[in-house]
Amino acid sequence: xxxxxxxxxxxxDWDFTNSxxxxxxxxxxxxxxxxxxNCDHYExxxxxxxxxxxxxxxxxxxxxxxxxxxNSASATAIYFEKTPxxxxxxxxxxxxxxxxxxxxxxxxLLTEDLKHILVFSxxxxxxxxxxxxxxxxxxxxxxxxxxxxxxxxxxxAKTQVGLNKDISENMVxxxxxxxxxxxxxxxxxxxxxxxxxxxxxxxxxxNVLFDLDDTNAxxxxxxxxxxxxxxxxxxxxxxxLCILKPDGTKLVRTILSINEENQxxxxxxxxxxxxxxxxxxxxxxxxxxxAGTAASTSRINENENPDLxxxxxxxxxxxxxQNRTExxxxxxxxxxxxxxxxxxxYSNGEICPTTDGVNSLHNQTMTITTFxxxx
Amino acid sequence: xxxxxxxxxxxxxxxxxxxxxxxxxxxxxNFLKSINQSYSLYxxxxxxxxxxxxxxxxxxxxxxxxxxxxxxxxRALINNIKEAIRTISPEKEINDDDxxxxxxxxxxxxNERKEFEKQIEESRQKAEESLExxxxxxxxxxxxxxxxxxxxxxMSGILADTEISETQKQYVNAIQSSSKSxxxxxxxxxxxxxxxxxxxxxxxxxxxxxxxxxxxxxxxxLRTDEKGIAFSVDYPNDMPKWLFGDPTRLGQILNNxxxxxxxxxxxxxxxxxxxFDKKGKHNEFCFSVTDTGIGIDQEKLKTIFEFFSQEDNTIxxxxxxxxxxxxxxxxxxxxxxGEIIVESEKNVGSTxxxxxxxxxxxxxMKKDIIVHSDLTGKNILIVEDNELNRFLAVTILKKWxxxxxxxxxxxxxxxxxxxxxxxxxxxxxxxxxxxxVAASIAIRKELNSKVPIIALTANALESEKEKCWQxxxxxxxxxxxxxxxxxxxxxxxxxxxxxxxxxxxxxVSMQSLSELMNGSKEQMIRMTKVFLDQxxxxxxxxxxxxxxxxxxxxxxxxxxLKSSFKLFGLNKTGILLERIEHRAKTLDRHExxxxxxxxxxxxxxxxxxxxxxxxxxxxxxxxx
Numbered sequence: 001x002x003x004x005x006x007x008x009x010x011x012x013d014w015d016f017t018n019s020x021x022x023x024x025x026x027x028x029x030x031x032x033x034x035x036x037x038n039c040d041h042y043e044x045x046x047x048x049x050x051x052x053x054x055x056x057x058x059x060x061x062x063x064x065x066x067x068x069x070x071n072s073a074s075a076t077a078i079y080f081e082k083t084p085x086x087x088x089x090x091x092x093x094x095x096x097x098x099x100x101x102x103x104x105x106x107x108x109l110l111t112e113d114l115k116h117i118l119v120f121s122x123x124x125x126x127x128x129x130x131x132x133x134x135x136x137x138x139x140x141x142x143x144x145x146x147x148x149x150x151x152x153x154x155x156x157a158k159t160q161v162g163l164n165k166d167i168s169e170n171m172v173x174x175x176x177x178x179x180x181x182x183x184x185x186x187x188x189x190x191x192x193x194x195x196x197x198x199x200x201x202x203x204x205x206x207n208v209l210f211d212l213d214d215t216n217a218x219x220x221x222x223x224x225x226x227x228x229x230x231x232x233x234x235x236x237x238x239x240x241l242c243i244l245k246p247d248g249t250k251l252v253r254t255i256l257s258i259n260e261e262n263q264x265x266x267x268x269x270x271x272x273x274x275x276x277x278x279x280x281x282x283x284x285x286x287x288x289x290x291a292g293t294a295a296s297t298s299r300i301n302e303n304e305n306p307d308l309x310x311x312x313x314x315x316x317x318x319x320x321x322q323n324r325t326e327x328x329x330x331x332x333x334x335x336x337x338x339x340x341x342x343x344x345x346y347s348n349g350e351i352c353p354t355t356d357g358v359n360s361l362h363n364q365t366m367t368i369t370t371f372x373x374x375x
Numbered sequence: 376x377x378x379x380x381x382x383x384x385x386x387x388x389x390x391x392x393x394x395x396x397x398x399x400x401x402x403x404x405n406f407l408k409s410i411n412q413s414y415s416l417y418x419x420x421x422x423x424x425x426x427x428x429x430x431x432x433x434x435x436x437x438x439x440x441x442x443x444x445x446x447x448x449x450r451a452l453i454n455n456i457k458e459a460i461r462t463i464s465p466e467k468e469i470n471d472d473d474x475x476x477x478x479x480x481x482x483x484x485x486n487e488r489k490e491f492e493k494q495i496e497e498s499r500q501k502a503e504e505s506l507e508x509x510x511x512x513x514x515x516x517x518x519x520x521x522x523x524x525x526x527x528x529x530m531s532g533i534l535a536d537t538e539i540s541e542t543q544k545q546y547v548n549a550i551q552s553s554s555k556s557x558x559x560x561x562x563x564x565x566x567x568x569x570x571x572x573x574x575x576x577x578x579x580x581x582x583x584x585x586x587x588x589x590x591x592x593x594x595x596x597l598r599t600d601e602k603g604i605a606f607s608v609d610y611p612n613d614m615p616k617w618l619f620g621d622p623t624r625l626g627q628i629l630n631n632x633x634x635x636x637x638x639x640x641x642x643x644x645x646x647x648x649x650x651f652d653k654k655g656k657h658n659e660f661c662f663s664v665t666d667t668g669i670g671i672d673q674e675k676l677k678t679i680f681e682f683f684s685q686e687d688n689t690i691x692x693x694x695x696x697x698x699x700x701x702x703x704x705x706x707x708x709x710x711x712x713g714e715i716i717v718e719s720e721k722n723v724g725s726t727x728x729x730x731x732x733x734x735x736x737x738x739x740m741k742k743d744i745i746v747h748s749d750l751t752g753k754n755i756l757i758v759e760d761n762e763l764n765r766f767l768a769v770t771i772l773k774k775w776x777x778x779x780x781x782x783x784x785x786x787x788x789x790x791x792x793x794x795x796x797x798x799x800x801x802x803x804x805x806x807x808x809x810x811x812v813a814a815s816i817a818i819r820k821e822l823n824s825k826v827p828i829i830a831l832t833a834n835a836l837e838s839e840k841e842k843c844w845q846x847x848x849x850x851x852x853x854x855x856x857x858x859x860x861x862x863x864x865x866x867x868x869x870x871x872x873x874x875x876x877x878x879x880x881x882x883v884s885m886q887s888l889s890e891l892m893n894g895s896k897e898q899m900i901r902m903t904k905v906f907l908d909q910x911x912x913x914x915x916x917x918x919x920x921x922x923x924x925x926x927x928x929x930x931x932x933x934x935x936l937k938s939s940f941k942l943f944g945l946n947k948t949g950i951l952l953e954r955i956e957h958r959a960k961t962l963d964r965h966e967x968x969x970x971x972x973x974x975x976x977x978x979x980x981x982x983x984x985x986x987x988x989x990x991x992x993x994x995x996x997x998x999x
Contacts, residue, residue: 196431197438226426238423281427284413284420320420323412 001080001182001307001373003341007064008041008073016048024052024077026085026175028310030345032071033058033152033160041073042165049077053087055173056162057120060151060315061325061346066333068318068326068346070153076343078308081375082181083115089163090172098127101172102134109176114143116184118310118369121172123149123159123348124256127207128361129269131172132351136359145359146186146369148312149268149349154234154319156256159348181374185306187297188352188367190252191290192280194242201275207256208264209241209271218263221255224279233258233265237316240364241267244276249354252280254316254363256348268349269361280364282320291328291366295335298368305336306370311344313366318346328366340370381407382414520561522833525855526763528554533770558855563699570706577710579918579975580863581736582622584614584660587629591647595633602637604667605644614651615658617736619922623857624707625731628715629662631700632727636666643667643724658735663728671719679717680705734922750777750862753798753869757781758788758814759831760806764854768801768831771858785809789817797826799865802848804832804839815846827868831856841987844980867972881977883984884944885992891942896996903989906939907982914978921971929971930959943988948974948981 004021008014008031027049029041036058045054064074088108090101109117117139121131128149135145150159158169177184203211211217221236222229229235236255243251253267271277291313300306311332318325333342350367354360378396381389389395389407399407456477531550539547592608599606629647636645645666652659671679680701701715708715708729719725755777759765765781772779780795782788786809791797800818804811811830818824829850830843843851850864885899892898913936920928933956941949951974958967 195427197434224427224430228423239427279427279431281424282420284416322416324416 001078001083001371001375003079003308004077005064005341005343006075006077007069008035008039008075009069010035010071013039014041014044014075016044019048019077021077021079022049022051024049024079026078026080027052027054027075028078028343029054029056029073029075030059030062030064030343031056031073032062033155033158035071035073036160036162036167039073041075042162042167045075046164052077053085054162054164055087055120055175056160056167057148057345058150058152058160059345059347060154061318063311063313063329063342063344063346065342066326066329066338068329074343076308076341080177080182081373082179083373084178086176086178087163088174088176089166091166091168092170093122093172094125094170098130099134099137102131103137104134105172105174106135106137106139109174110139111178113178113180114176115179115182116177117143117145117147118175118177119145119147119172119351120161120175121147121149122161122169123151123268124157124169126172127270128349128351129207132359132361135174139359141357144184144186144353145351146184146310146312146353146367147351148345148347148367149351149361151315151345151347154315156233156348177371183300183372183374185298185300185370185372186352186368187294187299188350188354188362188365189290189294189297190280190362190365191283191286191288191293192240192242192252192364193283193286194278195281196279198244198276198278201271201273201277204271204273207267207270208259209267210262210264212277216263218258218260218265221265234319236265237319237364238281240280240316241271241277242280243271244278249356251354251360252362252364254314268363282317284321284324287317287321288324288327288331292331292335294366294368295332298370299335300370300372304372305339306372307340308371309336309340309342309344310369310371311342311366312347312350312352312369313344314350314362314364315346315348316364317366332366332368376404376408376411382411382418385411385414519833521558521565521855522761522764524554524558524561525833526761526767528558528855529767529770530763533766563703566703567699570703577624577707578621579619579922580621581617581619581922583616584618584622585610585616587622587626588647588649591626591629591633595637595645598634598637599645602641604637604640604642606637606646607644608647608649610649611651614649615735618658618733619736620731620733621711623860624711628704628707628729629664631704632662632664632715635700636664636668636725636727640666640668640724654732659730659732661728661730663726665724665726667724670721670723670725671717672721673719676717676719680715734919736922750775750865752776752778753865754778754780754796755865756788756791756797756800758783758785758800758806758811759803760784761803764803771861775862785811785814785817788814789822792818792824792826793822798869800826800828801831801861802828804830804843812842812846815843815848819847827865829861829864829868841983844983867976870969881945881947881981881984883988885988887942887944896992900989900992900996903943903985903992906943907985907989909936909939910978910982910985914975917971918975921968921975926959926962926964926967929967930956933959943985945981945984948977 002021002024004019004024006014006016006019027045029045031041036056041056042054045052062069062072062074064072086109088105090096090105093101105119106117117135119131119135121128126149132145139145150161152159160167160169161171161173162168163171163173199212201209201212202214203209209217212220221232221239224239225232225235228238233255236258241253243253245251251269253269253271255265256268257266258264259266295309298306298309309332311329313328317328321328329342333340350362350365352360352362352365352367352369376399378386378389378399385407393403395403459480528551531547531554535544535547535551588608588610592606596606633645633647643666645664645668648663648665650661650663652661705715708731711731713729713731715727715729717725717727750772755772757765757768757772757779759768759781760783765783769779769781780791780797782791784806788800788802788811789809792800802811802815806814809817811832815828815830818826818828827850828848829852830848831852831854832839832843833854840851849868852861852864888899888902892902913932917929917932919925920932933952937949937952937956940946940952951970955967955970955974958964958970
C-alpha cells in the first residue's frame with residue numbers, strides 16, 4: 001500500500017507539485033461542511049488521480065497527519081498493490097428504513113473474499129444503530145465494519161457525503177476491501193467518567209428520549225448545564241449518556257438535537273425503554289489517554305506500524321477538549337512512533353465492533369481503523 | 376498574551392522558577408501559551424464538574440431520604456405486626472413460631488374476605504334473577520293484553536266494512552285508532568323486553584321494497600292531510616324491486632320515524648327519501664325522514680335513543696308515546712347492520728337517517744314469491760277457542776280463497792285431521808278440553824300424520840316455544856300476526872310439507888361426542904359451545920351465499936357444516952346438508968333453493984336443540 005496526503009485550506013489551494021501516486025484507486029477527502037460547495041475539489045483531484053474513486057465526507061474537524069484543522073479539506077490518496085476494492089452507495093435515503101439500506105449495501109459488497117467494510121454515512125438523520133445492524137445482518141461474523149457518520153462543524157443540522165461528482169445530504173457509502181493481502185485492525189475507547197445515580201429510561205421512541213425515572217430528561221439536562229443550558233444541544237455533549245446493557249456491556253450516546261416543542265432529545269443511537277443509564281463527564285487526561293489505548297488495541301502486529309491509520313473521533317470530545325483536542329491525535333501518533341499515514345475526522349458517530357465483536361455505533365470515542373497490506 | 380494576563384497559578388510558577396516579569400520572551404511564548412490554555416480549560420471544566428457533583432450529590436441525597444423513609448415504614452409495619460402478636464399472647468416473646476401465627480391470621484383474613492365476596496356474588500345473582508322475573512312478567516303481561524286488543528282491532532275492522540250509520544262509523548274509527556295506539560305501546564314494551572333479553576332477531580327473506588313503501592305513503596298521507604302538512608315518499612325510479620332482508624323490521628323503523636315526524640310537525644312537510652348506492656352485489660340503501668317540526672335540543676340529541684327517553688317530560692304530556700320507539704328503532708337498525716343518525720335544529724326540523732345493505736333477490740326467489748300468492752283450494756284447519764280470534768282468522772283466510780275448517784279445541788282438531796283432508800293446521804295453544812300441544816302430539820303420534828302445524832299463540836315465551844317444537848309442530852307465530860307473514864308460512868309449509876316433516880323430528884345425540892371426548896363433560900361443553908357459534912356463523916354465511924346465488928360458497932359452507940351436525944347425532948340435517956352440497960356442486964338449482972330454504976328455516980330449532988343439550992351438560996356438571 002502506498003499513500004500520499006494533500007491539503008486544501010482557505011489560504012492555500014491544492015498543491016499537486018509533489019504528487020506521485022497517479023494510479024491511486026481510492027482518495028478519502030475529509031472536509032469542512034462550508035468549504036465543500038465553493039471549490040471544485042472533485043475536478044481538481046480527479047485530474048491528478050484519474051483512476052481513483054474519490055470519497056468525500058463532511059466533518060466537524062479534519063485530522064491531517066498529527067494535526068487537527070477546521071474548514072479545511074484533507075485528501076489521502078491510497079494505492080493498493082494487491083487489494084481490490086468495491087464501492088456501494090445508497091442515495092435518497094431520507095425516510096427509508098436504515099436497516100434495509102444496510103442489508104442492501106452489504107449484499108452488494110459480499111463475496112467470499114470480502115475482508116472488511118468501511119462505512120461513511122450522512123450523520124444528520126441516519127439511525128446508525130439500525131444501519132449497522134442491517135449491514136451486519138447477513139455478514140459472516142469475522143467481517144468487521146468500521147467508519148463513521150459525517151459531521152457538520154458541530155451544528156447538528158445537515159451533513160454531506162459524496163462519491164466522485166455526486167455529493168448529497170442523503171447518502172451512505174460503503175467500501176469493501178477484498179483478498180488476503182490486506183490486514184485490518186481496529187479499536188475504540190472513550191475515557192469518560194461515570195457519575196451520579198443510575199437512571200431508568202421510562203419513555204423513549206428509538207433514538208428520541210423523553211423521560212428518565214419518569215421525569216423529563218431535557219429538564220434534567222438543563223438543570224445540570226446551568227447557565228450553559230442555552231448552548232444546547234451542543235452543551236449536552238458535556239454530559240453524554242452511558243447505556244448499561246443487561247449483559248454488562250456499555251455504549252455511550254450523545255445528543256444530536258433537542259425538540260423544545262415536545263420536550264425531547266434526539267440521540268445519535270437508540271435509547272431503549274427499560275435500559276439503565278448514567279451521566280458521564282470528561283476528565284481531560286483520561287479522555288486523551290483513551291485515544292492512545294484505542295490505538296494500542298488497533299495495532300495489527302506488535303512490532304510493526306500500520307500503512308494507514310484512520311481516526312474517527314467524536315465531535316463531543318472536541319467540544320470538551322477545545323484547544324487541547326490535538327493532544328489525542330498526538331497520543332495516537334505517538335503509539336505508532338509517527339510512522340504511519342494518519343487521516344480522519346471528527347464525526348457524529350463512530351462505527352466499530354464492541355469488545356465482544358458486535359459491529360456497533362459508538363459515541364464519545366476515539367475509534368481507530370488501521371490498515372497494512374502484505375506485498 | 377502578557378505576563379499579567381497569565382493564569383494566576385502559571386504566573387506564580389513562572390515568577391518563581393523563571394524569574395520572569397513583563398514581556399514573555401519569544402522562545403517561551405508558545406510553550407507558556409499552551410500551558411496557560413490547559414490551566415484555563417481545567418478551571419472552566421472544574422466549574423462544570425463541581426456543579427455536576429453538587430447536583431448529583433443532591434439527587435443521591437434525595438433518593439437516600441426516600442429509601443430511609445421507606446425503611447422506616449417497613450420497620451413500623453413489622454413493629455405493628457409484632458404488636459399485634461403481643462396482644463394475642465402478651466406473655467410470650469416473639470419468635471419464629473409467631474411467623475406461623477401471622478400466617479394464620481392472614482389466612483383467616485383472606486377467608487373472611489372470600490366469604491364476603493361470596494355473599495356479594497349471591498346477592499348479585501338474586502338481583503339478576505329478579506331482573507329476569509321482571510322481564511318475564513313484562514312479556515307475559517304484554518301478551519295478556521295483546522290478545523284482547525288484537526280481537527278488538529280485528530273485529531272493529533270487520534265491523535267497519537259492514538253497513539253501519541255514519542255515527543257508528545265514527546265510533547268504530549275511534550275504537551280502531553285507540554286500539555292501534557294501545558297496540559303500538561304494548562308492542563314497544565314487548566320489543567324492549569325482547570331486546571333486553573337478546574331474543575330479538577332479524578329475518579332474511581326476499582321481499583318487495585315498494586310493497587312496504589306504498590302502503591306507508593297511503594297510511595300517512597291520511598294523517599298528514601288531517602294535520603294540514605305535506606308528505607312525500609321519494610325513491611329513485613331505478614331502485615331495485617326485489618331485495619333480500621327483513622321487511623317487517625324495516626317497516627317497523629320507517630313507521631316509527633315517520634309517525635314521530637308527523638307527531639312533532641304542525642306545519643310544513645314530512646319527507647321520506649330513499650337513495651341507493653350499488654356496491655357490487657350489495658346495495659346500500661339510505662332512508663332519511665325529514666320534517667319541519669319542533670326540532671330537538673343539541674344537548675338532548677345524545678340521549679333520545681335511550682330507553683324511556685323523550686326530549687323532556689313535557690313532550691310525553693303534549694305528544695304522548697312511550698319513549699321507547701327511537702330506542703327500539705335504533706336497536707333494530709343495528710340488527711339490520713345499520714345505524715340511525717340524527718341531525719336537528721330547534722324550531723327548524725329534524726332528519727333521521729339510517730343506511731343498510733341489502734342484496735338483490737335472485738330470479739328464482741322472485742318467482743317463488745310472485746307465483747304462490749293465494750291459497751285457492753287449500754284445506755286449512757283453524758283450531759281456536761276464542762270466538763273473536765276465530766272469526767278474525769276466518770275472515771283473513773277467506774280473502775285468499777282457502778277452504779276453512781273450524782275446531783274449537785284440541786280434541787276436535789285431532790278428530791278433524793283424522794276425518795278429512797287437511798293441508799295446514801293453525802293451532803292455538805291454550806284451549807279447554809285439550810290444549811294445542813297435546814293435540815299436536817296426538818296428531819303426530821296417534822294419527823301418525825305429517826300435516827304441517829303452525830302454532831298461533833299470544834305467548835312468545837321460550838319455554839312455550841320449546842314445548843311446541845317438542846310436540847312436533849312446524850312453525851311458531853305470535854298473535855297478533857301479520858296476515859302476509861302467515862300466508863307466506865302456510866304456503867311454504869304446504870309446498871315443503873313432506874321435506875320439512877322429515878326434519879321436524881330431528882333430535883340431538885351426544886353419544887359420538889362423548890366417545891370422542893372420552894366422556895369429559897368440560898370438553899363436551901367446550902365443543903358444544905363451538906358448535907353453537909358455528910351454526911350461528913355458518914348459517915348467516917349460508918343466507919348470504921343463498922341471496923347471492925353463490926353455489927361455490929354454498930357447497931363450501933355445507934361441506935364444513937355437515938360433519939359437525941353428524942357428530943351431534945343430527946343425522947337428518949347432516950344428510951340434508953350433504954344433499955345441498957351435492958346439488959350446489961352439480962349445479963342442480965332446481966331442488967337446491969327449496970332445500971336451502973328448509974335448512975335455513977330450521978336454524979332456530981337446531982339452535983334450540985343444541986342449546987338444550989348444552990344447558991343439560993352445564994347443569995350436570997354443576998350438580999356433580
